[in-house]
Amino acid sequence: MEREHRLLVNGREHRVTTDPDRPLLDVLREDLxxxxxxxxxxxxxxxxxxxxxxxxATRTCITPVSDAQARAITTIEGLAQGDTLHPVQQAFLDEQALQCGYCIPGQILRAVDLLSAGGPPSRESIVAAMSEHICRCCNYPRILAAVEHAAGLAPATPQTGAES
Amino acid sequence: MTLDPDAADGGELERYELRERLPYRFQPNRRQAVQLLGAGMMLAVSVPVAAQQRRGGGGRGPQRAERLSERFHIGTDNIVTVLTSKVEVGQGSRTQLTQAAAEGLRLPPEQIRLVMADTELCPDDGGTAGSRTTPANVPRIRAAAVAARQALLELAAARWNVPPEQVRLADGQFVAHGDQRVTLGELASDADFAERWSREAGGGPDIAASEWTVLGTTLPNVKGRDSVTGAATFPSDVRRPGMLYGVVLRGPSLAARLQAIDLAPAEAMEGVTVVRDGDFVGCAATTSWRARQALDALAATARWEEPEQPSVATLFDDLKRTAEGGGGGRGGRDARGNPDSAFQQAAKRLEAEYTIAYIQHAPMEPRAAVAEWTDGKLTVWTGSQQPSRVRDQLAEAFRLRGDRVRVIVPDAGGGFGGKHSGEQAIEAARLAQAAGRPVSLRWTREEEFTWAYFRPAGVIEVRAGLNADGGLLTWDFTNYNSGGSALESSYLSEHSRARVQNSQSPLRQGSYRALASTANTFARECAIDELAGLAGADPLEFRLRHLPDGRQKDILSAVARKFDWHSKVRSQTDGRGVGIACGTEKGSYVASCAEVEERDGELRVLSVTTSYECGAIQNPGNLLNQVEGSLVMGLGGALFEEILYERGRILNGRFSEYRVPRISDVPELIVDLVNRPDLPSVGAGETPIIAIAPAIANAVFQASGERLRSLPMKLSGQRTAT
Structure with a gap:
């Protein structure tokens, strides 16, 4: 049975009338x-x-829209402040941690969650958190470099010469 | 290598997919047929039209001088738009072709914009396969850009009535005599410009690598910002006004045929369009949730007939039992010497059999399409590596002329050779036709794992022998089913033979990154390692002894230096081992060393060092990404990826059941990119994948004494490595 849901997404309020069991992912993509x-x-x-x-960090494909009611939702579209990228977004760009890019918003938001805990994470905790995500381009070395860079564990990797 | 005469794309694709028929036979649409006949047109003329439009089959063969205006649009906004049928699926083609145009035009990359893979707008450069973009399209666009720049200089010169030699293009402006300046946009705004530009034709001289200023440097991904902000629009992200969401009914097993179905319960649902046309059953609704509910209602009434179907347990027997002999033009060359008698006379002999599992590409974005009909014309946005082939399939399926179908491929979420087919486009178009509204259709992960095609499985037999002084005397290599890429051995041997035996594949199969070169390189490099052991030789020294001088030997020596092979061999402790392997495919050369640890039946890959050489490096940063990505993807096929099926049902068609590499699987990676500016650039998105599996298998032998002869590798007493 459809009913109205109040969703707070990227600082804006939306009212969506839909089946409460419908995945949040579908509502974000198709309705919003x-x-x-x-x-x-x-x-x-x-x-x-x-x-x-x-x-x-929450997986929206298995989250019913009713579970997300009246809770602050941030999607990748709401992460940057105007033209200024979030430091994790910037780190993914700086480290060229993207090939096809399809999985990258999810990876970035996972890293934002990890780094918001305060204090630099260990490499082990980065690997543990990021292993929740699949990148079929298998761009993992760059993703690891990006998260370490954003965490202040490593300087940006120069990518200028043929030697690596 | 001889090419398969059937292979329209010059042997860059697996033959299986080229022989496939259309997935659906639709009933003629009566109204549409009347319209076409009324206009005096014959039906289904799309294929010859497409063949006429096709030039050079992806960059080979003779080319006519192309009109520069077909390739470059000069904008009044100072932007040069470059048109190409190539697609971007994560391999970096958009950035690299931007560099090629910027290089030829001598403009900053920011002034270049690419429109890719739109069959209505773009000249047909062929599909995106076989690592052809780098060797074929980059030079073609670079040379055309040189001609475009010359033409623009002449048009600027004519404006001032000065000789073209006195005009320079500097900082995006045309300058003559120091004070006469005009920007690209101002030139393009000239009333006569468009007319004059449309007459320009020709291909200019190319630019040697030693002269490059934009190529040869790391231009970051030109769409990188869109990727990290979520602004990128993948095929499954495309939205059209009034768009519905579609789903398709699938059978319970691969060969199941629909016997009966009751459409009424789904048709009774509000806002749901239901279609049955021959074997095709699907529905569309205002949300994908609603469409799935309707599909569930349909599935509940469907009755299926299921014939006897194969299981994975008999896969390798099935492939050998159904072998047909001679693998066509790709079956390998005639034997050199007499491999059979030489094998009998050999001082030491090796007979080994290697098995290769079916695996899935599993791109992060499954097959997806948005279809829209406007006045009998069909437009489809879809994720495919073959836009013009999908256009032809749509034209055939709906009995349209080729110019009544437009296919657009937005930058898509991964390909890996797995998106050469267009069934999702046909499905979306059929639903949109019935609904009278645009329809978006995206396969589920289970559909992608079940109904897309697989990398061919295979069995490879090696019979080889050594002479009395430990040299390779004879080499006999037979590949059942998996394919002919990198079939020929580079190792010198008096007697040799390499063959492909075609078999009846139990599952639908097709191209996969690097085709069969992964399987053939695995079997060959493992067997060579065993032969080195029989000869009592070091695996590196045995290879160097049998390789002719050249790039493969050079790359093997390079990785041995980088890895410090001899000292690593000496320093191995109990349960640890190192292995080495090398190979070549599509004109580039790779060698890998692996270090592994085997403990209590568990295998861990500690480090991989890879040297790679693909001629002149065009974009070092993107190349590093491609090499690292290939190595880690190769780790999956080496250690755990394998499609399991029983009586026509895929048993592990989900990410929770089909393990792919994750960040926690990545060993220490050392990548050594060898630049050869003196050699032509070749594509690099595939070949780096081929040497990692045999390097690991050979290291496992050093660590455990066990020879692993399957992909994925299985240590005795356990199903797959962990």
Whole structure:
């Protein structure tokens, strides 16, 4: 049975009348036209659909829209401040941690959650958090470099010469 | 290598997919047929039209001088738009082709914009496969850009009535005599410009790597910012006004045929369009949730007939049992010497059999399409590596002329050779036709794992022998089913033979990153390692002894230096081992060393060092990404990826059941990019994947004494490596 849901997305309030069991992912993409959260598996295994709910990385493909009611949702579209990228977005760009880019919004939001805990994480905790996500381009070395860079653990990797 | 005469794309694709028929046979649409006949047109003429439009099959063969205006649009906004049928699926083609145009035009990359893979707008450079963009399209666009720059200089010179030699293009402006200046946009605003530009034709001289200023440097991904902000629009992100969401009914097993179905319960649902046309059943609704509910209602009434179907348990027997002999033009060259008698006479002999599992590409974005009909004309946005082939399939399926179908491929979420087919486009178009509204259709992960095609499985037999002084005497290599890429051995041997035996594949199969070169390089490099052991030789020294001088030997020596092979061999402790392997495919050369640890039946890859050489490096940063990505993807096929199926049902068609590499699987990676500015650039998105599996297998032998002869590798007593 459809009912009205109050959603707070990227600082804006939306009222969506829909089935409470419908995945939040579908509502974001189809009703709110926010397509940065993407379908990858439909079973919470790959992380492509990740958004922040109350600051925590959450898989929207297995989250019913009713669970997200009246809670602050941040999607990738709401992460930058105007033209200024979030430091994690900037780090992914600086490290060229993207090939096809389809999974990258989810990866970035997971890293934002990890780094928001305060204090620099260990490499082990970065690997543990980021292993919740799949990148089929297998761009993991760059993703690791980007998160370490954003965490202040490593300087930006220069990518100018042929030697690496 | 001889090319398959059937292979329209010059042997860059697996033959299986080229022989596939259309997935659906639709009933003629009566109204549409009347319209076409009324206009005096014959039906289904799209294929010859497409063949006429096609030039040079992806960059080979003779080319006519192209009109520069077909390739470059000069904007009044100072932007040069470059048109190409190539697609971007994560391999970096958009950035690299931007560099090529910027290089030829001598403009900053910010003034270049690419329009890719729109069959209505773009000249047909062929599909995106076989690592052809770098060797074929980059030079073609670079040379055309040189001609475009010359033409623009002449047009600027004519404006001032000065000789073209006195005009320079500096900082995006044309300058003559110091004080006469005009920007690209001002030139393009000239009333006569468009008319004059449309007459320009020709291909200019190319630019040697030693002269490059934009190529050869790391231009970051030109769409990188859109990727990190979510602004990028993938095929599954495309929205059209009034768009519905579609789903398709699938059978319970691969060969199941629909016997009966009751459409009424789904048709009774509000806002749902239901279609049955031959074997095709699908529905469209205002949300994908609603469409799935309607699909569930349909599935509940469907009755299926399921014939006897194969299981993975008999896969390798099935492939050998159904072998047909001679693998066509790609079946390998005639034997050199007499491999059979030489094998009998050899001082030491090796007979080994290697098995290769089916695996899935599993791109992060499954097949997706948005279809829209306007006045009998069909436009489809879809993720495919073959826009013009999809256009032809749509034209055939809907009995349209080729110019009544437009296919656009927005930058898509991964390909890896897995998106050469266009069934999703046909499905979306059929639903949109019925609904009278645009329809977006995206396969589920399970659909992608089940109904897309697989990398071919295979069995490879090696029979080889050594002479009395430990040299390779004879080499006999037979590949059942998996394919002919990198079939020929580079190792010198008096007697040799390499063959492909075609088999009946139990599952639908097609191209995969690097095609069969992964399988063939795995079998060859593992067997060479065993032969080195029989000869009592170091694996590196045995290879160097049998390789002719050249790039493969050079890259092997390079990785041995980088890895410090000899000291690593000496320093191995109990349960640890190192392995080495090398190979070549599509004109580039790769060698890898791996260090592994085997403990209590568990295998861990500690480090991988890879040297790679693909001629003159065009974009070092993107190349590093491609090499690292290939290596880690190769780790999946080496250690755990394998499609399991039983009686026509895929058993592990989800990410929770089909393990792919994650960040926690990545070993220490050392990548050594060898630049050869003296050699032509070749594509690099595939070949780096081929040497990692045999390097690991050979390291496992050093660590455990066990020879692993399957992909994925399986240590005895366990199903897959962990």
């Amino acid at each position: 036209e926010l397509s940065g959260a993407r379908y990858g598996c439909g079973e919470g295994e790959c992380g492509a659909c990740t958004v922040l709910i109350e600051g925590r």
